[in-house]
Amino acid sequence: MMKSLPITIDSVRKTYGSYVALDDVSLDIQAGEFLTLLGPSGSGKTTLLMALAGFVRPDSGKLLLDDRDITRLAPNKRDIGIVFQNYALFPHMNVLANVEYPLVLRKTPKAEARQRALDTLVRVKLEGLAERNIAALSGGQRQRVALARAIVFEPRVMLMDEPLSALDKNLRETMQYEIRRLHDDLGITTIYVTHDQREALIMSDRIAVMNSGRIQQIDTPQRIYDRPSTRFVAEFMGEANIVAPGSARRIDGADASREALMIRAECFHLDAKLVGPDGVALEGTLRAKAFRGENWLLTLALDGGQEILVCIPAALASGCAELAAGQRVTAYAPAAKVHAIPGVVA
């Protein structure tokens, strides 16, 4: 296992004219951590990654690798492995030459460079393809070459910029597990950029959700999903219903929260017995229903006029097929799945 290092991002700011790409972003990443920067396009996640790589110069702020200031260090002196969105493989070199490239630059003896490159190709399951040309590889294979090239020189930090966005769904899921396994084997500090919230949930130790150049929330995947700290995070992470305090009542009749409540669509039940007495009930008129295979999606119009999404797993949805639009439906959610977003009034 190689020695990995912690990273400190200290109030980094970057503007392009009047556009603020990074608005005083601060973030501590622990040694060996897998941290995902998650956000929509234009949220600043790639800018932050490129600043760490050295291709974007911050207007102000500091970047520390361990306790060494790398803010003004040239990219080629940072010893950071990068996997680019479009892989950025050298088309005029074959697979082996691409993977050997960082070692050749480091004047590694020829035989050793070859051996390490071949070993790394085995690690990413590309044995036997060393002599292939890049043009003759599939998207998934290119992805693996890019990974091999980024880890072969044992960098202390790895940056990945939406590395899976060009792959089809099945391959993407396989690669998610493989990248995470590779990270666990190597123990290398990894910063991963994606706009896919599922990918972030599956892969990360922690997720930093970004929007408009700011970090909205940094937390474990579970807390980000269940306990979002802002409305943006709640809605970005999944099918979130944010309902006004008056629309929900406690099943046991106690006083309900005075703040807006966030309830994920899949946390509802149609049977009050499945929810404890401290849970909440929302009553409304069925507007639409859709069968999605593993679940039913119901659209309810609450009495205040607000529409909520209710997702019932197919196994528990025996009555859903018979429901008709216009019918009164009550949806129940257990207390543990009802989250009051601080400071948000729906």
Added chain:
Amino acid sequence: MTVLADPALAADARRERRFFLSLSLPALFIVGLAAILPILWIIRQSFLTTGGEYTVGNYEKVLSSGLTWSALVTTLELSLGTLAICILLGTPLALALASARPRVANLLMAFVMLPLWTSILVRTYGWLVLLRRDGLINATLTGSGLTAEPLPLVYNFTGTLIGMVHYMLPLFLLPVYAAMRDIDANLVRASASMGATLGQTIRTVILPLSAGGIFSGSIIVFIYTIGFFITPAVLGGGKVNPLSTRIERTLSTFQDWGSASVLGILLLVLMALVGVMFLAARRLIAGRSIGTAHA
């Protein structure tokens, strides 16, 4: 190709192919009229005496003349000299343009293209004004005391070369710039992230990937310069005589169409030879660069 079972569909497919081929007819017609016919005519002329009888005498006369061979050497010296200077000046310039911000690059490109919009005659005489013994450059040099005597900058090989480089540089630059601009910026970043210095990135990534553009530019420079006439005629002062000026002199002084045709064919053969050499070299280099990472 797919086999279409239905004869009607097959006929449609054939008609479509014929239509698209027919689009090239006007171009083929003009090339035939303006290039192939004259070449055939020149080949015929080269085998005729002034009296119109068949002979190989023209070839014997031209190929045994020392003037022909010295003209051939001058032609090659001018072409290869221009090419070498274009590569030395143009490649770094293309790199600078390709890495400049788009607005700056466009502005610089306009400066590069400006000479192309000016007539070659005007430009050539412009150089005469600058390079003469009492011209602007020599006046500045002697006036500032940098040189005691005016430098011989024109009416010689140097002057001709300056004029030719000035004409060819934009034409060389265009394909090289296009090739470099097409290189994915992430390749350069990837190279740097793996530890390459700028010099190493240029050597191992940028130059190999723009080799195609450099070859295209080189072929353009060579094919243009091998038949250059005005620049050597004006800036050479009669002392620089490539094949083109020999052809002109053979015609204007001796009205010897036979010998002039032989010289013309010599130029054509030279061009074909160099073209084949360039293509062979290109294939060789392309074959070698795959599978090696010399840093």
